[in-house]
Amino acid sequence: MVATESVVVKIAHPTQRKAAWLREMAQACSGAVQCALDAAEQLRTSSRAKLHRATYREIRTRFGLPADYARMAVNAAVSLARSYAGLRRSPHQHRTSFPKVNGAQGIGLGVNAYQLVRGGNRWILRCSTGVRGVYVWLPLCVPSKFQERLVGAHGDAQLFERDGTWYVMLPVRTATPTPTTCSGEPTFIGVDLGVVRLATVAGSECVRIFDGKAVRQQREHYADLRRRYQRHGRRDRVKAMGRKERRWMRDMNHRISRQIVDLAGAYEQPVIVLERLDGIRERVRGSTAFNRMLASWAFRQLVEFVAYKAAREGIAVVFVDPRGTSKTCHRCGHSARANRRDQGHFRCVACGYASNADLNAARNIAALGPAALAHGAPDTPPGEAGTENGGSRSDVV
């Protein structure tokens, strides 16, 4: 199985000539996307084939875009038009107008429009200009942790500018070995996800708890700011705040998932057991719709990160049905709502076993691991699109 994730790499401060090329290209691309969008509105379609037919030639001549840039501009318009169609269908959005291209559109860099050239630890992005044999060479600032991953870079990329700095977002393929049977005795590491405790990790002789308090406080802080900006009609700031929060959550998920995978990696034959996420929506009931949405989004991302980081290190991951894991006694198997005395405490009414509630759940999840591994449980959470195309651009800078 091959998964795709996205890596965002900074472009070294460009010379004046290159900076001018980037600006001009960005402008031409925005114009081209707008042109295709206008066609989408006029023809009332978001069909890729129809828009391609209607605008490709015009985009090539009027904006002087090389083939693979023009194709990307049409693609960008298609996805904008489709998201608009999706919004129109949603019952909460009545008065949305047809999307317009804004300055942040960037440059769609088709797979054939660039090449990554490597010399030792130095990387250069070679962009075609449409003229045979003439390229723009953009040196990249590649952190050492990305060095090896960039080797697998392949597919449509995107150049974009934020606060005066240019970045390129590259899709990166990672080979993920599907969990097969392990030789030797595997150790099952169960991960319980929650709101009070973000993640409780239980291995055979280790426990790690990621407290959710700091996250809750930070999210409340963001929610406060968002409300304030909303009151003042600052939709731009509300949006920016949303981006900032998603970046922050993403960073947090990266760190937590790294620790979970490191913890598992300490065992000889680790198998990480994760819960399927269908139930998360249920479990955060009582919170507002927004919180529920964000919590489920954040958990999905955490699970995705754990899965791909583990895969990269050859650590098996299985998914289990978490139903009942929070009210079942890990020692005797007695299952009753009364076992759960309150949010934090578990005490079995049958055998008296007492434990932290999340830890008991994490142990139950770990205990479901062997069966899931034996039956060849799916290695991706059901209903997930995998990591195809990574996050949206606003998530990754």
Ligand SMILES: [Zn+2]
């Ligand atoms: Zn019991």
